[in-house]
Amino acid sequence: MKIKTAVIGAAGYTGGELLRLLLHHPQVEIKYIHSNSQNGKKIDEAHPDLIGESELVFTDQVYTEDLDAVFLCLPHGKTKPFLESHRFSDDTVLIDLSTDFRNESNGFVYGLPEVNKSKIGHSKKIANPGCFATGIQLALAPAIASGLPANNPIHITGITGSTGAGKQLSETTHFSNRTGNVSVYKLFTHQHLKEIRQTFGQLEEEFSNELLFVPYRGNFSRGIWITAYFPFTGDLADVYKLYEDFYAEAPFTHVSRRDIDMKQAVNTNKCIIHLKVEAGQLIVYAAIDNLLKGASGQAVQNLNLAFGLEEHTGLALKSIAF
Amino acid sequence: MKIKTAVIGAAGYTGGELLRLLLHHPQVEIKYIHSNSQNGKKIDEAHPDLIGESELVFTDQVYTEDLDAVFLCLPHGKTKPFLESHRFSDDTVLIDLSTDFRNESNGFVYGLPEVNKSKIGHSKKIANPGCFATGIQLALAPAIASGLPANNPIHITGITGSTGAGKQLSETTHFSNRTGNVSVYKLFTHQHLKEIRQTFGQLEEEFSNELLFVPYRGNFSRGIWITAYFPFTGDLADVYKLYEDFYAEAPFTHVSRRDIDMKQAVNTNKCIIHLKVEAGQLIVYAAIDNLLKGASGQAVQNLNLAFGLEEHTGLALKSIAF
Amino acid sequence: MKIKTAVIGAAGYTGGELLRLLLHHPQVEIKYIHSNSQNGKKIDEAHPDLIGESELVFTDQVYTEDLDAVFLCLPHGKTKPFLESHRFSDDTVLIDLSTDFRNESNGFVYGLPEVNKSKIGHSKKIANPGCFATGIQLALAPAIASGLPANNPIHITGITGSTGAGKQLSETTHFSNRTGNVSVYKLFTHQHLKEIRQTFGQLEEEFSNELLFVPYRGNFSRGIWITAYFPFTGDLADVYKLYEDFYAEAPFTHVSRRDIDMKQAVNTNKCIIHLKVEAGQLIVYAAIDNLLKGASGQAVQNLNLAFGLEEHTGLALKSIAF
Amino acid sequence: MKIKTAVIGAAGYTGGELLRLLLHHPQVEIKYIHSNSQNGKKIDEAHPDLIGESELVFTDQVYTEDLDAVFLCLPHGKTKPFLESHRFSDDTVLIDLSTDFRNESNGFVYGLPEVNKSKIGHSKKIANPGCFATGIQLALAPAIASGLPANNPIHITGITGSTGAGKQLSETTHFSNRTGNVSVYKLFTHQHLKEIRQTFGQLEEEFSNELLFVPYRGNFSRGIWITAYFPFTGDLADVYKLYEDFYAEAPFTHVSRRDIDMKQAVNTNKCIIHLKVEAGQLIVYAAIDNLLKGASGQAVQNLNLAFGLEEHTGLALKSIAF
Structure with a gap:
């Protein structure tokens, strides 16, 4: 049946x-x-x-x-x-x-x-x-649920493929404009921030951190790359453990201990995550296919x-x- | 088991x-x-x-x-x-x-x-x-098997993605060179012509036509596009029938009555074929993924x-x- | 003044x-x-x-x-x-x-x-x-003026950047469609053939050869690549001399004895030409910037x-x- | 002479x-x-x-x-x-x-x-x-010289074309890897930070702010895009004036009151800058050609x-x- x-x-x-x-x-x-x-x-x-x-x-x-x-x-x-x-x-x-x-x-x-x-x-x-919302939430959910960012603002950049803009014709999806190009849109005001805040508020009742999100138009058709970071004084190994535990039952969200690039996730339903500690910050990369x-x-x-x-x-x- | x-x-x-x-x-x-x-x-x-x-x-x-x-x-x-x-x-x-x-x-x-x-x-x-060999043979096999090209030379262009050149590093797969670029290689001498001639000789014993094949390096990673043509005085509808019959049992090779582009076949095991008659020539387009x-x-x-x-x-x- | x-x-x-x-x-x-x-x-x-x-x-x-x-x-x-x-x-x-x-x-x-x-x-x-017309005429003018192709059909492929299609929005210039893609349009019927025939008729009064021109949409914004060939039994050195003499006073049209690629001409007013003899054909490559x-x-x-x-x-x- | x-x-x-x-x-x-x-x-x-x-x-x-x-x-x-x-x-x-x-x-x-x-x-x-250093310094120099960021960390992302990595062959400039892809390198540790800090220290003796710089590999050959921001409570019009005054004698560095994209600067010696105030931050975009x-x-x-x-x-x- x-x-x-x-x-x-x-x-x-x-x-x-x-x-x-x-x-x-x-x-x-x-x-x-x-x-x-x-x-x-x-x-x-x-x-x-x-x-x-x-x-x-x-x-x-x-x-x-x-x-x-x-x-x-x-x-x-x-x-x-x-x-x-x-x-x-x-x-x-x-x-x-x-x-x-x-x-x-x-x-x-x-x-x-x-x-x-x-x-x-x-x-x-x-x-x-939403597509950006998925990438950003998966990049940060374990950290938020554990209160890692404390009260610090969270800095996020995202780069999206042109299919994120849909099938209709527009200046910014004209091939002659977009190829070999980069630009920013909806700076700090992207509509997905709303659903992201909602989820983070469910994960951590007190969540009220600033989310400073810079969305880029990338010159590729598929894929989203997220970089997110906030101040952090702990140990990278502990964060890996935290993320791996959080996603232990998630069949598509993988925590990679090796550096990653966006295409590893393109045309799959995966979200691939990588973590770093550098300059007193915890940094999270996440890659997904925006359409999948x-x-x-x-x-x-x-x-x-x-x-x-x-x-x-x-x-x-x-x-x-x- | x-x-x-x-x-x-x-x-x-x-x-x-x-x-x-x-x-x-x-x-x-x-x-x-x-x-x-x-x-x-x-x-x-x-x-x-x-x-x-x-x-x-x-x-x-x-x-x-x-x-x-x-x-x-x-x-x-x-x-x-x-x-x-x-x-x-x-x-x-x-x-x-x-x-x-x-x-x-x-x-x-x-x-x-x-x-x-x-x-x-x-x-x-x-x-x-071989990858080009697959595209070219599928583009032409029904025509060859039916003797359509008679003794005429067959004109073929092929455009391949960079993955056709393999994983090793080379000048022509350096991103800075290849992006936004086009060039020709192995003009009329591509090594796949050998296996193509062998198959065509099996389909049509007398096959000895010239195959003039211009292979291009395309600025994309995956895919092959083939255009092939030769003089033809018959009816397009008959050729469609010929191709559809020839590929009736082929689960991956599809004859499209609508115009096609290369990406329709990329990341699949399909070969998509389209036919035209124009200027006294029968023209065949074929699209495949070179790695699939x-x-x-x-x-x-x-x-x-x-x-x-x-x-x-x-x-x-x-x-x-x- | x-x-x-x-x-x-x-x-x-x-x-x-x-x-x-x-x-x-x-x-x-x-x-x-x-x-x-x-x-x-x-x-x-x-x-x-x-x-x-x-x-x-x-x-x-x-x-x-x-x-x-x-x-x-x-x-x-x-x-x-x-x-x-x-x-x-x-x-x-x-x-x-x-x-x-x-x-x-x-x-x-x-x-x-x-x-x-x-x-x-x-x-x-x-x-x-026209842009294709310029590339094709420069690729062939010296040969036509010397009657090299005799009565043979001339086979031409051209690949053009998206700016050739102008600023207006269209399906075939949508980034999501065009990136990583290839397709053919106006097969054998491109409107530039008219002005090309006119010039060739001025260079060689009897000119009535078939011009079989396959125009491709390339996934780059600027540039045109032309490959043209016809049967030929002479000596490559002579053809180089013929082309170099023909373009001796042409400050932008250069005959290269080394293999070429399209980007060499992009964003310049040059036409760069390369010649080959192979498989009984004379082959000409030409590269220009379509907008220049x-x-x-x-x-x-x-x-x-x-x-x-x-x-x-x-x-x-x-x-x-x- | x-x-x-x-x-x-x-x-x-x-x-x-x-x-x-x-x-x-x-x-x-x-x-x-x-x-x-x-x-x-x-x-x-x-x-x-x-x-x-x-x-x-x-x-x-x-x-x-x-x-x-x-x-x-x-x-x-x-x-x-x-x-x-x-x-x-x-x-x-x-x-x-x-x-x-x-x-x-x-x-x-x-x-x-x-x-x-x-x-x-x-x-x-x-x-x-250096190329990133040029983009980042021009994006921020007027602000630094005026002490606008006070003691706040400055958040910077940069996206560079493949030519920034030079002519030698490498995995990350292999076309098959880089096309349609994005990745980060030298996170927060890029060597250009040194010369940037030196200049900022000359512009503002007390300069000791954190510079958190995320460098991206873009899938284009030429160009650098910079986004930089820090907390700011002033008026955008004043900042425009500040930047325009600072660059009044700079023949290549232009402050655009309209939104910009990277290609506007590619293949020129220009640096094009755009400013925004949003979410309590002053944001600066800058675009240059990395090779020019x-x-x-x-x-x-x-x-x-x-x-x-x-x-x-x-x-x-x-x-x-x-």
Whole structure:
């Protein structure tokens, strides 16, 4: 008996990435793929790399019956009205990839398995985290939970691939502009800081530290790199132990004792973390794929948890490595 | 009962890519991974993206007993002497990724499944094709087998990613040189032309056409693009039918009626083909990943054939798409 | 006494590149810069790299008086109606970067200095060649003028940077699509073939050879690479002599006896050419910068010729090299 | 009367970039170009983009007579012994691009014109700054000189192109590794911090702030991006005024009131700076070309100062822009 799923908003980057995963997921059956713009087209017209994998056809209709799980890949701000006008059964698991319910409103649980695994396993409504938010939370969660930063500000830089900006055309994703280039955006004001603070507040009630986050546009298509640091006087070995213990049950989040680079995580659902102590600071590096662990891969991981499947199911992905 | 395998020369690009595939292959057990340079090191010291996936340790010893299949990922010219000094059982399937036996000497069969599937299925010795050779043969095999090019020269350009040049350092793979750059190498003399002519001679006994092949170094890491054309006066619809029929049983080679680009095939074992008739020529485009369908993916496909497994086993790979 | 110039359509890629050149040109004074979209904005709002170089402000007005030279950087098809509604003095040199007058209609001369230098020097109306057209003509002109290809088809591939597609947003210039990718467009039907045939017909009256041109989209922003070949039984040394003699007076077109790559020409007004004889073919490689020798640099070269200046004036540009 | 110069170590990246500039410098005559590895070869064998520009031939001999200026482009640590074994006239201006004399030992002056212009103008020995050091100092000098950071730590990230790592081959400049990738190196310990602290100590005697510098390897060949910030309670307009005043006489360092990206400075000698106040911090962005303002361009600027030439001489470079 497979899990009957639908993907709403299946023509964009996160929707497409979900389809790539679900088509190979051994426990999933895709009942329909929804898109307003691609209605009537075959799946590989919008996602031509899927040639030969499926005969699914996009529909602009929303069928609410007979579904075990629905993935919502709508633009930010659109899921809430969508769910108001389309009522799924209370038994249907909803996994929302937008920001709409990341504040855990309307009964949604924040879907970061490394922190919320058991809640996710018992939930029918899961708000999938943002990409930068995933990288930053995984980089810092063990430290926050242990109160390591005390009251110090935490300094964070993140570099994201162009797919983070979505499929629509824009100046900053024009190839001629972006190739060989670097720039900063939303300096210290990135919208993901909100969900990050929420989680950190759950991990450490008193958490009120400044989070100074500099987000960069990188000239690559996939991947997120995070560097985070704060003052620290302890021992690196203890921090490694802390992180390894914290992630002992996390099948995708790996603590590397060797230096890392971003591509090690690209095209996988992994988060790879490395730690350093230098100049009186504890420094954490984290690498993820923004579309996988940062979006659609984590959504499948949440599906697995919600249905009691092994977390790796359908997520044994091959890195591009080089 | 899993297939007991070993990978000889497992620290390079094709060896590493094989490990990435074999670790997720449901029917394979890796008995050991061999490397002269990495002896004693854990698998993820050479291939850090594999963190968390395996505890295997490289050895510089070659164990010849109790193996169902051995993958040989040695430099070109090194497999032959290696097999002379290391005798595997006659029951062990040997899959060689070097050029050494692509001339089908010493009982080896040329491992291009789209052309040689039944021979591969009955063989214990498989010479895995070259990357450009795979792309060019798949682009042209149906046309050659039907005699379409008559006596005309066939014009071919190919553009390859930097991983085709291997892991060793060189001027032409120095990032500062290669990024934003294009150049040609081995003009009209690429070594893969030999195995291509051999296959075409098997498909069409009289085959003696000129093959004018311009190989380009592209500024990307993975992928091969092939454009091939020759004079043609027939009907495009007939050629589509010809190609679709030829590849009807080929699970990875897809004929697309829509225009294609290279990335559709990158990080998969697919070959995607598109056809055109223009200016009195039949034109064929083909896209593959040089390390997968052009090397390690095809090697696993050959393993599957040799052991009677479904060809997709362990090869349901997610494209990077963008 | 400086040459008083204006640039019509100065907000796009070729217009902007012209401004970068003209601002450093010792004999030029820019009277005004025209743009419908940027009216009232300072030059470095549209071209922020020009910060600190000029206080010019865009205007959407067209002043036709008191100008020695006007550069027309309008979209293809727009120059003709523009000149019908705006009458410049007969003494004003018009240099048009669009396709509108490349057929040498309305008294325009085709502005390829290597072929038409003296005509350009006596002309007031110059149609600046297309980017691919420049590369292909320079690659082949000496051979065509000497009748080397006889009646044989000529096979040409060209790879262009993304700036060739202009500033407007499009799917094929979306960074996420284009990076790490390759594709073909306008196969055998590229619009530049027209002006190429025209020039070749002027060089060799009987010229009627097939030109089979495969244009590629490359994943870099600047540069064009051309490979062209045809059957040939002569001696390479003779062809080198032929090319070197043909380009003896061409200050930007260099024949290299060593192998070349594309970046050697990027960000310069050079065309670098290399020759080979292999497999019974004469092969020519040519590298240019599509925005310079392929557009705005050549426009300045034409200005220099029209005003009797040394051709290098304002064009001693530093390559990026790496 | 031209300035008679020599370039010692002219085959590497900074040496080559110097040659590109000096060949177009109207007041410079290159007497010889020195290289141990390229002895006897023409200039365009090592720097093929220079085809057609010069007939200079490399020599491994060092001629110390009859030179107005010598550029030393030797590896770090090699200039000092070189100058001990080769004595140039006391009248010869020495411009060293290595780290050897950046501590202003042996009578060398630190060659950052924005800070040391008059000293450079009176010096015969100039130690050219490091690339990251240039970017970071220009980003912060006005603030430091005004004591804005008080005692607060200053947080800095820098992203550098691959040419910063030089011409030699290495794992981290292998195209297959670096493309689409990001990593950190020399965290908080970069060697340029030394010269930065020295300058800041000259600007503000009491300077003893922590400088926490995270250097990134970017996947582009040229350019450096700097983000620096520290706590600040003042007014952004005042800081703009401060910076604009500080750089009023600096012909290459521009303060942009509009947001910036790195490519605006690439292939020019500019440093482009942008300021923000956000979250109680003053943030400075700075963009330079690591090989120009960060090395060879600044060396020419220093030559101009040492010989009383206008600073722009030979440095009116065209940006690549896109």
